[in-house]
Amino acid sequence: MSSDEKKFMTRAIQLAKKAEGKTYPNPLVGALVVKDGKIISEGYHKKAGGPHAEVVALRKAGRKAARADLYVNLEPCAHYGKTPPCVDSIMKSGVRKVYTAMKDPNPLVNGKGLKMLRKNGVEIKIGICRKEARELNKNYISAFRRRKNA
Numbered sequence: 801m802s803s804d805e806k807k808f809m810t811r812a813i814q815l816a817k818k819a820e821g822k823t824y825p826n827p828l829v830g831a832l833v834v835k836d837g838k839i840i841s842e843g844y845h846k847k848a849g850g851p852h853a854e855v856v857a858l859r860k861a862g863r864k865a866a867r868a869d870l871y872v873n874l875e876p877c878a879h880y881g882k883t884p885p886c887v888d889s890i891m892k893s894g895v896r897k898v899y900t901a902m903k904d905p906n907p908l909v910n911g912k913g914l915k916m917l918r919k920n921g922v923e924i925k926i927g928i929c930r931k932e933a934r935e936l937n938k939n940y941i942s943a944f945r946r947r948k949n950a
Contacts (some may be wrong), residue, residue, distance in 0.1 A: 801928050806900070808834055810903055813936055815844040815851040815853070818876040822855045823897055827874055827904070827940040829853040833861040835868040852877065854886040858893045866894030873933045875926075878913040887916045892904040897923040901933030905944040 815830025823845055825828075830844040831853035841864075843856025851859075856875050858865050875888035876898065890898065903911055903926070912923050932942060 801912070802836075804886065805899060805925075806839060807870075808832060808839070809873065809899060810840070810932070811842070812871045812873045813901070813929060813932055814852075815842055815934060818844050819846050822910050824848060825940075825943070827937045829872060829874050830929045831857040831870060831872040833857050833865050833868050833870055835864060840864050840903045842884050844894045845882065852883060852886050855883070855889050858889050861893070863874050868894075869899060871899045871909045871928075873901045873929070875900050875909055875911070876906065876913040876917070877906075877909050878916050879908040881908075885913075886898065887913050890922065891920045894945060897924060899927065899928055901929045902926070907944070 809898050812830040812832055816828040819828055826845060826848045829852060833841045840858035841857045843853045843860060845853045854870060854872055870890060876890055878885050878887045898917055917923055
């Protein structure tokens with residue numbers, strides 16, 4: 801992991817923390833769009849039912865997201881819930897590479913978002929700041945473990 805990768809993922813985690821206590825039952829997620837080594841937009845998931853971090857950051861970036869990189873502390877969702885799948889917005893944006901700290905433990909996502917992105921030509925790098933991302937969403941992760949073992 802490069803120092804830039806760590807710096808950008810650390811920023812995504814900092815953004816996610818802004819919504820502590822407001823996203824339940826959703827995870828804490830922050831995202832940034834980076835182009836030519838510079839942050840061009842940021843976003844985070846502010847509350848359950850609202851737009852996800854990736855969508856917020858991509859909307860702010862607009863057309864500048866084409867051929868940019870997206871940093872997000874949790875795998876982008878690939879299913880319809882209260883909002884459409886984030887992977888759809890990512891693919892439409894023209895982002896070339898997605899950096900994520902970890903897979904989403906939610907069975908509706910768990911690897912499916914990354915698989916869809918790869919299938920559509922988006923490069924993936926996973927595992928940057930994984931420990932910090934797991935700590936950030938330990939309650940969210942724990943909820944899925946409990947359901948699995950129940």
